Amino acid sequence: MAEVHMTETVPCADAGEDAPKVRIKGLYKIFGETPEAVLEHVHGGMSKPELMDLHNHALGLNDINLDIPARKIQVIMGLSGSGKSTLIRHLNRLIEPTSGEIWVDGENVLAMDDKQLRDLRRFKMSMVFQKFGLLPHRTVLENAMYGLEIQGVQAKEAEERARKWLDRVGLAGFEDQYPSQLSGGQQQRVGLARALATDAEILLMDEAFSALDPLIRTDMQSILLELQEELHKTIIFITHDLDEALNIGDRIAILRDGEIIQSGDPQAIIMTPADDYITDFIKDVNRAKVVRIRSIMKAPANSQGKPVLTTDSIEDALPKLHRSPSKCCPVQRPDGSVCGNVTIDAAIEALKAPESEGDDVRYA
């Protein structure tokens, strides 16, 4: 697992971050009869298929180390079966690890007794599910109230808060319907409202939008980003869709066969993929849209002309670069200070996808 750092562009990267909200250390999960007994083989470097063939145990997670920053969206990405759901279910201990540590706000989750764990789930973390997980016998309003009810909030206040969140996700007027009367997108909005209503600081989203049509999915992504702008929750978002990951992720970790093979800034993953697997993963992405100027700018801030922003995509910046007589523009942070410049050649160079050696490992 390579933590890939950016090149000379560091001056415009995010300022120093606080202590991680969630910290995962040396986490292993093995499914099977005697996970502890075969753990040593995994320590010894045995791979997932080997472990299955020789010992009939499924390697779910293999030495996961990840610090998740507060108030950011951490995306965890990987193909089907790579262990995404397994990983996110460890955070609130819906699944018990075989070994390793999980810390939330400096508290050891694995040391918690039943009551502490319930309180963690009630007050600190809430979850949105791929298959929605709504209670079919309760109305939309009652579903949105569920977490509050479990928290012990008075019925009247719970109803008020639930209504507010239903309104925020655009479901005002649907309060008295049953989930089976709603479309998939609407049902997931109920799931989102239910999770937000508890005021938990951490939101776990396991492929929350994967079951939705592409248009509805981008819709939901916008709703989530809009809410996040104001709520600043720590969101752990699972997806197998790179476009979704790049659209919403502040950070991305890529899982394969239960291992994190690259994690960090989305730009770093696009610009310097750690290995062939990731290179193949990102090769179809529309780089003009996802590569930001801050990833391709150079340090000396000495050029003239109309500035471009660090957060601009290449697509946004190209017209300005083209119009500039020197084919070079100064780069500005969103706060207005100038921190470097970018050339049209650098922009065009960045449009070229990095090449992997060998075949497409995704389908190997």
Place this chain on the structure above:
Amino acid sequence: MLEFLTEFPSLGRQDLSSFKQGIDEGFRTFSRANGEAIEAFFNPLLQFLIWFEDVLTGAPWPLVIFVIAALTWFGARSWKITTGAVISLLLIGIFGMWEDTMSTLAMITVATSLCVALGIPIGVLMSRSDRAQSLVTPILDVMQTIPSFVYLIPVVMLLGIGKVPGLIAVCIYAIPPIVRLTNLGIRLVDRDVMEAAEAFGASSREKLFGVQIPLALPNIFAGVNQTIMMALSMVVIASMIGVRGLGTQVLRAIGNQYLALGLMNGLAIVALAIIFDRVSQTYGKRLQAYRETGHG
């Protein structure tokens, strides 16, 4: 040698009879020693049964019909079923079977309530542990297949002839479906929904009463329905050990070859069964109305 093959090497006549006598004697001693205590234990039930029967037989018949019609309406919300119930009850009264029908109704109501009160908790227990399930399932199998006359013997030895032994016999026969279907219903609750409840920090109590039982309710209701039907089908046998009601008349008709009497009382039992069945079924259907609306 040949004799060994043609004659089964059974225990000797003497051994066998002393073996049986031993068991009988043991049970007799047990029932002599504990019979009174057990009877005292069941006394509140007996008192309740007598009281309830008195209420039903003693109340003015228009009132009883009105209450039953109201309950039917509340349960089924259907004019057809309610009118059907009223007409059946009127016919039963006209043909002189009112009192017996009320006795049987009291018996069935109490037996069903008892089965529900015991059966649902047992079913819940079974759903929570595979060991409990593998323990209880064979017992239920025996209860459903063993001829009822066989367990009437120890019940009568212990408690004599009367309402309570009849009630127990009915319950032994009628309780398995409610236990089975409660267990099944809870086990069939969608795992994703359970996981969501768990993820929001629901305790096992909150999961049971807030999610599992409500979602298992349609199945539980199917169990209640079957339990009622089986209790009704035991009425004649129960009357052999002293439970008064429609069954007694059927028994009398068999003994004396009274065709009309047997038919009339038999049809009254059928009428009760149909009323119970339709009401509990439509009520169960209404409980799961949320499943049928819109697109799943």
